[in-house]
Amino acid sequence: MIAKIILGTDIKSAFDYINRDGSLPVQIGDAMGDVPRDLQLSILNDAVSQNHRLKKNVFHAIISLEPGQQLKDREWQNIGDGFMNHMGFENAPYVMVRHQNTDKQHIHLVASRVDYDGKTVSDSQSYQKAMVYMREVEKDYNLQVLETPTLYKKEKNKSSQELYSEKKGNKHLKNFIKDNIRQALSNARGSNFNNFKKDFIGILIGNNISVIEHQYKNGKVYGMSFETNDKTFKSSQLGKEFQFEQLATSLLESFMKNHSKGKESTPRVEPSNDFAPSSSIYLGPSGTIRHSSDEDEDEEEKYKRKKKKKRGRGR
Structure with a gap:
């Protein structure tokens, strides 16, 4: 199981990206009481707007399995909620969506880094914390256990x-x-x-x-x-x-x-x-x-530019 973490500045763009039709999105849940999609974005925006000084106010995580492995949506929800709690988002709004557009089953989690009380969720050691949680989930769900990257193991053993x-x-x-x-x-x-x-x-x-x-x-x-x-x-x-x-x-x-x-x-x-x-x-x-x-562009950045071009043609 692999986790990728992206810190961003545009909550609407990240939200639109994970809900785009081309990815065949499946709503797994949220930390807002399972509200409708348009209300989810409104709650995320309200949370982010509490702290105008925080530039990287969007947390976007992608958790994926190895090809051939599968989990039920209820299992994904438990894993996603546990991951967000582990990362410090237990009091922050977030959305969880499963995509079906690749050979690797995976979910996207988009959250506000400003919680309901206006406090900032720290991003310190986020990569290391995510790797620890991935290894625990692999054991709990009998998934293929991946080796933690050498760089992290060296840091840990110092x-x-x-x-x-x-x-x-x-x-x-x-x-x-x-x-x-x-x-x-x-x-x-x-x-x-x-x-x-x-x-x-x-x-x-x-x-x-x-x-x-x-x-x-x-x-x-x-x-x-x-x-x-x-x-x-x-x-x-x-x-x-x-x-x-x-x-x-x-x-x-x-x-x-x-x-x-x-x-x-x-x-x-x-x-x-x-x-x-x-x-x-x-x-x-x-x-x-x-x-x-800069040849390898982030998929989400490509999606943002594609949307801008479409808006430009419509004017």
């Missing part, structure tokens, strides 16, 4: 001292990357903006920090990560100062400022969709610039 040391080491590496980014912004030079970017990247690579660009299929860069000592950190993990948009702005400001210190008279900013040069243009001596394309 001592508190090992976890503390690893956390401290990650903090040290983050500070190392941040210090080098600041230094590269200060020291990079170039006759135009693209050359300035290449010098910026080269300084990082020279200090054993690889740069990874995250790109859409059209080549536009939407994010960046930094890797050192076999550890990779997204720019957003380094703090607000280093989030992608802010970092791009800082790069441009540093180019304008640093250019005035050089011999060049007028700085030239050439239009570009890329934050960094491609690896075919520049490859440093002790690191690389890599590109990560």
